[in-house]
Amino acid sequence: MGKGPGLYTEIGKKARDLLYKDYQTDQKFTLTTSSPTGVAITSAGTKKGDLFLADVNTQLKSRNVTTDIKVDTSSNAIDEPAPGLKAIFGFRVPDQRSGKIELQYLHEYAGISSSIGLTANPIVNFSGVLGTNVLALGTDISFDTKTGNFTKCNAGFSFTNADLIASLALNEKGDSVNASYYHIVNPSTNTAVGAEVTHSFSTNVNTITVGTQHALDPLTTIKARVNNAGKASALIQHEWRPKSLFSISGEVDTKSIDKSPKVGLALALKP
Numbered sequence: 001m002g003k004g005p006g007l008y009t010e011i012g013k014k015a016r017d018l019l020y021k022d023y024q025t026d027q028k029f030t031l032t033t034s035s036p037t038g039v040a041i042t043s044a045g046t047k048k049g050d051l052f053l054a055d056v057n058t059q060l061k062s063r064n065v066t067t068d069i070k071v072d073t074s075s076n077a078i079d080e081p082a083p084g085l086k087a088i089f090g091f092r093v094p095d096q097r098s099g100k101i102e103l104q105y106l107h108e109y110a111g112i113s114s115s116i117g118l119t120a121n122p123i124v125n126f127s128g129v130l131g132t133n134v135l136a137l138g139t140d141i142s143f144d145t146k147t148g149n150f151t152k153c154n155a156g157f158s159f160t161n162a163d164l165i166a167s168l169a170l171n172e173k174g175d176s177v178n179a180s181y182y183h184i185v186n187p188s189t190n191t192a193v194g195a196e197v198t199h200s201f202s203t204n205v206n207t208i209t210v211g212t213q214h215a216l217d218p219l220t221t222i223k224a225r226v227n228n229a230g231k232a233s234a235l236i237q238h239e240w241r242p243k244s245l246f247s248i249s250g251e252v253d254t255k256s257i258d259k260s261p262k263v264g265l266a267l268a269l270k271p
Helices: 013-020
Strands: 027-034 039-048 051-062 065-070 074-082 085-092 100-107 110-117 123-131 135-144 149-160 164-171 176-186 191-200 205-217 220-227 231-241 244-253 262-269
Touching: 013 164, 013 176, 013 191, 013 205
Parallel strands: 027 262
Antiparallel strands: 027 039, 039 051, 051 065, 065 074, 074 085, 085 100, 100 110, 110 123, 123 135, 135 149, 149 164, 164 176, 176 191, 191 205, 205 220, 220 231, 231 244, 244 262
């Protein structure tokens, strides 16, 4: 475990990664190349039905400064002027109105992130977490200076010990509550189970998702999940060389077995 509570985005992240990360029903290919000078280029392509989406990301690292340049996706320039403090400049190409400046500060008992858009009437965001690597309480707020309204107002709590992480979050300005659970069953085989329950007060709808993961060997991992809507998914991922991954995942609707299952493939290459 880390020394501090981390940032707000890390509340419930372990459970979300177990339940949702790497699952997909599309075909995706990613190629990353790097040079000794600190330049890394990543090309990605995704086939969604009849559409093919692609982007290129160039990352340059020099001492404590990292710059990401992407086309049609998020871009960031990151500087660390002091220990624990990180300054981020982000933008999207070609959307000139998407620029923003963000400051992140990590402390032994706090994690703070604040950003402001680089427009005439910017959106201001603040998130803060207080606590330790065992107990953490935080909030995430966004304010639109143009309309004078809060566009986001969330709060979360997490508890972490050696093999269990539990979190509770109030989202959508208090309209929904989310509870998640992540438990490491066997560290030697990376076996873990997780669950997420979301309740919407306005619609009175509950969404429940449970999942598990297990390492067949040090290079091969399998995952499975199912939700209360009857959709079951499975995934197998193999690291056939360091940081080069091949994944195949599938999804079936158990309440509509007449529908064909969805299958996704992903290949990530890193020489």
